Amino acid sequence: MIHFECDYTEGACPEIIARLTETNMLQTAGYGEDEFCASAADKIRRLCQSPDAAVHFLVGGTQTNATVISAALRPHQGPLCAVTGHINAHETGAVEATGHKVLPLPSTDGKIRAAQIAEYVEAHMHDSAFEHMVRPGMVYISHPTENGTIYSRAELEEIASTCRRYGLYLFVDGARLGYGLAAEGADLTLPDLARLTDVFYIGGTKVGALFGEAVVITNFALKQDFRYLIKRHGGMLAKGRLLGLQFDTLMTNGLYERISGHAIRLAMKLRAGIKEAGFPFAFESPTNQQFPVLPDALLERLSKKYSYSVWGKPDAEHTTVRFCTSWATREENVDALIADLKA
């Protein structure tokens, strides 16, 4: 079986495995207070051109989302997000588990717009029963989104200024950030993210690491006591150096960008192949997730050889599926898939 169902089917970049092996018997302090974490944080601050940013390393995305959101909001506040956003749809209520209602906004492509945010907040403020409703306190977006789409710099600037106008935190879930930064036509950069958001994270789990998300906090208030909050949420890894080491490796010599670019190149190749084969897409994705709408008969054949995710059922004879490439995808597998799609 060749796996295309997600971008976390393999282990980690060989560079990471090599360094894990080399440093294995080294003794270090625990809980992220080691030299690998310090070095990785420094590199991230430099790449973000944000010398005062606080950088923390957590194991996974759901944990990171819940920790950041509960750290930022007062009890009666909730995060605005796309109805398809990961925190709303696929985290088994991890944000609600911290006491905060997620406030979903309609979205067809995974993105939300500045105007939607403004409209929601204005409506809230002018509703006579406003105190009987959860107060929006944050905007949560994913970049890229669940549908593979990305925000332009102009879009993020507009969202950021809307957030500032209404006193909302802006939080960007970057579980697949590498693929967003490397996407065709992308103009957002790490310094943009550091400048425009209050907090965002750089995904490792899906972009070359065994696991790990690097949280970058630029908002002063949010930096306070963040390590307590990580611990309280069960996210403080005893051997924190494992996280530091992985991000230190990814952030050295452009490895993170290089492997992200690999995934994008193969995704674009796959996309072109699907187009040539005559199949439409549910979403226009310039990133590593592609969502073709395929005939069920074809899928039945493909499923003997390839795994993929089922995304929807637009009609009785077609299915929208997701194919993912990643840092680890082998070109020969993409070629084989394209050939089978065209056959």
Next chain:
Amino acid sequence: MIHFECDYTEGACPEIIARLTETNMLQTAGYGEDEFCASAADKIRRLCQSPDAAVHFLVGGTQTNATVISAALRPHQGPLCAVTGHINAHETGAVEATGHKVLPLPSTDGKIRAAQIAEYVEAHMHDSAFEHMVRPGMVYISHPTENGTIYSRAELEEIASTCRRYGLYLFVDGARLGYGLAAEGADLTLPDLARLTDVFYIGGTKVGALFGEAVVITNFALKQDFRYLIKRHGGMLAKGRLLGLQFDTLMTNGLYERISGHAIRLAMKLRAGIKEAGFPFAFESPTNQQFPVLPDALLERLSKKYSYSVWGKPDAEHTTVRFCTSWATREENVDALIADLKA
């Protein structure tokens, strides 16, 4: 600096690193639904002689404690534990974050006794304001405890039967379980734990793994939907195979027992050395944590070469410290420490 302050200063057993390397580019399903997790779970069930146990793998101890406790209790219930218990003292309120008050019982050696549990529950039941107090719903103990002490089989049987009498779950935190099973004079076994508890876990983080705790659930009600609860708490590792692979390795050919035994042998050597040097102990520990009471003048000298944890200040001129050995401790370092203690 030679580290003795805790048992998680190194990476993992070479066997684990080797297998991580070998399997790195293999593609597997995510979220613990891979063959490594299945194999590791099978081995654990066999070692526990508990063919129907549910086995789940989580990343760390605090996360595991909060997930298990919130899975088991109704909202008005709390876990009874030693006042020194990890959930009460060192998890930044992670259990309270799930809405449950921890109910501490006095303890001087890290253990609690069946009689204390019975007395607490009886007092609760007979208090006229019982509904105004948190109802005990579980007993949480650590084996070994925070002070390195262990429970005998007879003690655990008495606690288990007390729990059954009062309708309390029994949960054993086994973050250092290997060292407890391998301790001098220990008579508790994995099958005993599976038979006597409702749920316990086998620690990996401190016993040979990079990270990971294997939760063994024997109580039918607690098994229901446990994976939802892991996900809700941010504990479902995308590349779950990393956990499966580590426990599969540890549970093969007696590796877990062997490396635990190594730590115990060196701990007993250190203990004998401390005794010979004439220093007393704060707790009688047969496991890998040793708690000597040392003169501050000596500690000042030692601290230039060794790191250790400070545990208390019995008087103005002495300090209780903790030295830990582990699967990774080198005998030459123990020898050096003993020599310096005697010097």
Next chain:
Amino acid sequence: MIHFECDYTEGACPEIIARLTETNMLQTAGYGEDEFCASAADKIRRLCQSPDAAVHFLVGGTQTNATVISAALRPHQGPLCAVTGHINAHETGAVEATGHKVLPLPSTDGKIRAAQIAEYVEAHMHDSAFEHMVRPGMVYISHPTENGTIYSRAELEEIASTCRRYGLYLFVDGARLGYGLAAEGADLTLPDLARLTDVFYIGGTKVGALFGEAVVITNFALKQDFRYLIKRHGGMLAKGRLLGLQFDTLMTNGLYERISGHAIRLAMKLRAGIKEAGFPFAFESPTNQQFPVLPDALLERLSKKYSYSVWGKPDAEHTTVRFCTSWATREENVDALIADLKA
């Protein structure tokens, strides 16, 4: 100003005020363990033909909803409800504050249907990522709904049997239950509610009492330790007798039915008047809340004399508003409003 904006603008039935006055200096036990609560609970059990039901008295609806829902669900479960349901829309996230995500279903009239529930649960069960989503554990409906609509006995039976089929609790919010039972064409009764639901409540705040909701629990599991849960949620009134006394009065000699009928008679009179005046309704409500769509010019005139709630803005020149009658509404005020609507 004549108030029609809600059904809690006055105090309580004169019978209640009289009895409060008479019994004021009587000494009783606290926390609902008094003879008034016992008597009221008995009367409710008889009216429900449910001799084993547990009956508890809480102060308000939001508190009752959060207490019941968090008492019933495991942490990874959530209540299904209409998107317009009170717990989803107007409780400032009180259910999420207990850790549970509310799962909204589309609704245009405030009701949800058995088929929607079945479809949602089937989709959840068959989604490959089901463990990454909140599990439906309860159905929450209001009777009457936020839009004044009511369920028929056949509808509730179908919902109840769907709940049983899928292992969901059925919880009916009866904040305005009196008006639902007394509505034109209503065929649901208290014994039906007791028979078909796991838990429901009989609203006092909006139906003749100063405050108070009477929770009727027929499900055995839910009865356990419910008083602890009330206390934990801050809902145990020290002078609980105030609740018992009010419900005892309302449940004596058909007072609750009689005052509910008064509100319905005036609501139907108002409804007929609005129809005669030629205005349409946003919802077909047979209960005490009426939702006409009125020209803004007319509303500007009315607002000088009457207060009402704004419900929506169907177009630039019209507004949907809510007029409520209650046990306390004076017929002359309804007559005046009708006259002004026709003028």
Next chain:
Amino acid sequence: MIHFECDYTEGACPEIIARLTETNMLQTAGYGEDEFCASAADKIRRLCQSPDAAVHFLVGGTQTNATVISAALRPHQGPLCAVTGHINAHETGAVEATGHKVLPLPSTDGKIRAAQIAEYVEAHMHDSAFEHMVRPGMVYISHPTENGTIYSRAELEEIASTCRRYGLYLFVDGARLGYGLAAEGADLTLPDLARLTDVFYIGGTKVGALFGEAVVITNFALKQDFRYLIKRHGGMLAKGRLLGLQFDTLMTNGLYERISGHAIRLAMKLRAGIKEAGFPFAFESPTNQQFPVLPDALLERLSKKYSYSVWGKPDAEHTTVRFCTSWATREENVDALIADLKA
């Protein structure tokens, strides 16, 4: 049976009942936005000499404590309080239900001292594992305490300055505040409380009202959005005017002081009687709760005629009990009890 077990066995001051009756059919806005609440808040601000204070009315103490504490603290913080404090001992974990661990300090008389607070915070700050422990974020004290004892102005000033030094909120639970202000030898006043605390409340439930606690917030940050937090916690009374009306009545013409003084006078009479009868006290209480240590044989006789609370069992033949007086206590009942104690 003559009730002395608590101070909430009767209804309310006749003045309150009269005003409830008079205003019963008046129409007002809901949720505390009525003229009674506005007037009561104004009177409280004047009595506190705190023109900018925010004043809110909640129904009961447990609800108030949980709402205030969760409004004030970030998730990793907890309130310091006496081990006997109401939030620690008798609220079924209502504070933990909001995610915050209560941090108990030892106390033999219900009070905590400034030095204890400073010592705890210093120890926390200097512990190398400080981020693994809940951070103290508030001091919670009761005035009077659970044991009837009171703070002097000097003591409260010292606590307040300690709180400011360490960045802790100071919150005073005044469920029995009237009796504390009226106690023999008391020098604390409402303006002192407003000046020294960040938030405190004036108890109504136990001091003349049917129910209700008036929260006075002087800290600017805590005032923000407090009504959302009340609603989220299920504490926003639909007919909020009931609370406003009661406090408006209590705060008019010195009624609150007068009825508090009545309770104190009778408590002191009872105390003198107990002393004359030769019985010792467990606590030196100048307020309305008295805690004599009585022979069990005597108690058996008394219990046929009087109800009281059992507080402890100092030895096999004696019991510490609590007798309470209140605004409603009749002098003839105190006289009868004294006579029976002396008999």
